Amino acid sequence: MxxxxxxxxxxxxxxLYVVHEGLPFLNLDFFTQPPTALGDPGGGVVTAVIGSLLIVGTATLIGAPLGLLTGIYLAEFGNGSLAMVIRFLVDSLAGLPTIIVGLFVWVLVVVPAHSFSGLAGALALAIIMIPLMTRTTEEVIRLVPTELRHASAALGATPTQTMLRVILPAARNGLLTGLFLAIARVAGETAPLLMTAIGSPFLNTNLALPMDALPLRIFTFTLSPYAYQIHQAYAGSLVLLGLVILASLLIRWVLRRTLPGQL
Known part of the structure; x- marks a missing residue:
């Protein structure tokens, strides 16, 4: 206790400390203006907000389907040696330090391309997201009653039809919960982005170029010797904290709307 x-x-x-230090600096300019030069007051984090949305959104489009398909395979067909190897790799990937993931993508993507990019950052976050989605999907699908599978098969449905029309709808809320958790998990990652997207003070929507992100901007502001930008780092931290809380509220909302018999 x-x-x-x-x-x-x-x-x-x-x-409360983050709110106290950052809330006074949350204003319209903070969300609509690019960052100023080192030492200049004013400016904002619009480049970082847009960059984070693009990078995390792209990572979700890559990592969520791969994690979902892997989890379905492990839950429905994962009884052999191949499934054992996949589970071991998924568990190892889940426990891997995220900076190692950043280094991996840096070697495979950044070095050959001779350029940092938002796409490289998205790939790093997608790799982090895959084991989270895989484990959640496997556990949730295993909770779907076996009777639903048998009833679907008795009506003549194929295994694919059973999965798409019976099992996934029954596990929908649990899958959405796992997706929200995975997005909240990767949205605040800094180390992988330092080695892939690297950041930029300019507004950029091209994923092939270096791109700013909110964790990177917070990191940059934190290193500043000027108090104004340090307070902006607290303000950015408050925004990230708010996003995590919002994700938690969405998860609770989804769970409260769960119907009897649904997960």
Missing amino acids: IVAISITVFILYLI
Whole structure:
């Protein structure tokens, strides 16, 4: 009980401290203006917000389907040696330090292309997202009652039709929860992006070029010797914190709308 109370108090103190330091600097310019030169007051993080949306969105389009398909395979057909190897690789990937993932993508993508890019950052985040989606998908699909599979097969449905029309709809809410968690997990990653997207002070929507992101902008502001930009780092941290809280609220909303018999 004492440990739980201590952790709760520490987390609340951390949140309140970030709110105190960053909230006064959250204004319209913060979300609509690019960052200023080092030492100049004003500016904002519009380049980082747009970059984060593009990078995380692209990572989701790549990582979520791959994790979903891998999880379906492991849940429905994963009884052989191949499935054992895949589970081992997924578990190893889930425990891998994210900076190693960034280094991996840097070697395979950045070095051959001779350029950092938002796409490289998206690939790094997608790799981080895959094991999260895989494990969630496998566990959720395993919770779907076997009777639903048997009933679908008795009506003449093929295994593919059973998966698409029975199992996935039954597991929909659990899959959405896993997706929100995976997005929230990768949205705040900094180390992989330092080695792939690297950041940029200019507004850029081309994934083939270096691209800014909110964690990278926070990192840059934190290194600044000027108090104004350090406060902007707190403001950016507050935005990220708000996104994580929003994701948690969405998860709770999805779970509350779960119908009896759904996951």
